[in-house]
Amino acid sequence: MPLNCDSNTLLGLAQRYWHKPIGAFISVLVTMLIVKQLVGSVELSGILHIVIYLLSTVFVLVVWFFMNKIPRNSTGKVGFVACIKCSDEKYRDKIKEDFIVTLRDIVKRGELGKTFNFIEIPDHIAETINDHDDALSLLGKTKSHFIVYGRVRLRTINNKECHVIDLDGAVAHKPIPVEISNNIASEFRELLPRHIHFSTENDMMSFCFTSDLTEYVAKYIMGVASACSGDLDYAELLFRDVYEKIKNIRSSFPIISKLNERIPVRISSLYESKAITFITLWEKGHDQRFIDNFIININKIPEKFITSYQMLLLRSIGSFFSDRNIERAVFYIKKCKKYNDPVWRFNLAFLMAYKGDLQKSIQCYRICEKYQVAAETISQVEGFIVWILEEEPEKYQYYFCLGFFNWKIKGDLQQSLNDFEKFLSINHNNNFEKEELLATKWCAEIKKSLIIQPSEPSELTSFQRFVRVAKTSPDAAVA
Numbered sequence: 001m002p003l004n005c006d007s008n009t010l011l012g013l014a015q016r017y018w019h020k021p022i023g024a025f026i027s028v029l030v031t032m033l034i035v036k037q038l039v040g041s042v043e044l045s046g047i048l049h050i051v052i053y054l055l056s057t058v059f060v061l062v063v064w065f066f067m068n069k070i071p072r073n074s075t076g077k078v079g080f081v082a083c084i085k086c087s088d089e090k091y092r093d094k095i096k097e098d099f100i101v102t103l104r105d106i107v108k109r110g111e112l113g114k115t116f117n118f119i120e121i122p123d124h125i126a127e128t129i130n131d132h133d134d135a136l137s138l139l140g141k142t143k144s145h146f147i148v149y150g151r152v153r154l155r156t157i158n159n160k161e162c163h164v165i166d167l168d169g170a171v172a173h174k175p176i177p178v179e180i181s182n183n184i185a186s187e188f189r190e191l192l193p194r195h196i197h198f199s200t201e202n203d204m205m206s207f208c209f210t211s212d213l214t215e216y217v218a219k220y221i222m223g224v225a226s227a228c229s230g231d232l233d234y235a236e237l238l239f240r241d242v243y244e245k246i247k248n249i250r251s252s253f254p255i256i257s258k259l260n261e262r263i264p265v266r267i268s269s270l271y272e273s274k275a276i277t278f279i280t281l282w283e284k285g286h287d288q289r290f291i292d293n294f295i296i297n298i299n300k301i302p303e304k305f306i307t308s309y310q311m312l313l314l315r316s317i318g319s320f321f322s323d324r325n326i327e328r329a330v331f332y333i334k335k336c337k338k339y340n341d342p343v344w345r346f347n348l349a350f351l352m353a354y355k356g357d358l359q360k361s362i363q364c365y366r367i368c369e370k371y372q373v374a375a376e377t378i379s380q381v382e383g384f385i386v387w388i389l390e391e392e393p394e395k396y397q398y399y400f401c402l403g404f405f406n407w408k409i410k411g412d413l414q415q416s417l418n419d420f421e422k423f424l425s426i427n428h429n430n431n432f433e434k435e436e437l438l439a440t441k442w443c444a445e446i447k448k449s450l451i452i453q454p455s456e457p458s459e460l461t462s463f464q465r466f467v468r469v470a471k472t473s474p475d476a477a478v479a
Helices: 007-016 021-039 046-068 089-108 132-142 178-191 200-228 232-246 254-285 288-299 309-323 326-334 342-355 358-368 375-391 397-410 413-426 433-452 462-472
Strands: 078-086 116-120 146-157 160-171 195-199
Touching (some): 021 046, 078 089, 089 200, 132 160, 160 178, 160 200, 178 254, 200 232, 200 254, 288 309, 309 342, 326 342, 342 358, 413 433
Parallel strands (some): 078 146
Antiparallel strands (some): 160 195
């Protein structure tokens, strides 16, 4: 830069380089020249001159800092960052108007839009965002949750002038396993319209369509991230907002088809997660409110999505809790036969006992003996039986089940003896004659074992095996 520049030349340079540090320096020089002209004809002390120059310099630097700092998301809002650069200055304003402003209006509309804070990144910052790492860094600096970034170029395709849009994005979430985070990123890149071109002749309509797609994908991915971070209610709001907008769109566009297919599955997964949360809370204190919420959520899952092992178990439990529909509960449990796991067998044993079919119930428990059962499962099974005896004492046949469970699976001989004797003392009407004979026989066997108390039993229960393995190798004790 030549040293003999006049103030007009410096002013032009300050405007040109305003977004760079050199722009701040030039602006200070311009301010000094202006201040000198204003106060030069006024008689002031030397100290006052210095103060005026210092204040002017500070004012310019403060203005420069705030006009050039990276915008930040407001507290309590979901930050949505749009960082689009345009290689052609001629079309820059048009692209902002047709794409970014349209995207902002779309994101902000409706009740859900009130939760978003749309942040448009200035051109001078957008120019520095070239890859995914840059985008993540910018996302952190803006304290936002989602960023869509890319560029728009003019190219000649098939002898027509076209806009070419390259888009990518990133989403922030609470710390989650790396594998889940990678899956979110992979799904994001699969769905986002990453490379689109269209003629400049119908660019307004095309930009609007692209903005719509970007909004749908962004909210869907934010819903996935929210669900993974534990915010299930907000995730459901996002999924439903997108689904309501796309379910009636008649389009063969792959993104729309995939979203229409995936969102109902995602919503069902949310209900599953909520149901698990409520049943877990219920186990801690048996509060009926948690069961009510569990039933509400599990019943919201459409039948066609009740396919996974977890879903089948939950729907079976829901059938039992809602109206003691044992047949329906057994229907779901029997769909679990292909899974080599003791949990569904424990559940089936419980349901058979509720029906009064203790023979089939004990058959299930005998099969469970062969499994290495986790301590948590042992506790849950026993706790559930104890609860039903408190709720429905007329179902005293569960004392028979508890006796066998504590004997063969848990390995608690004294408690097993107590349970069998309790069963025998209540079974006055001989409703379970065969089981009464078995309980009498087993009580005698257990009493012998309690008297002998072998130091090293030749046969260990599954629970005893679990405890022994856990003591020697905690990592090996897996259900």
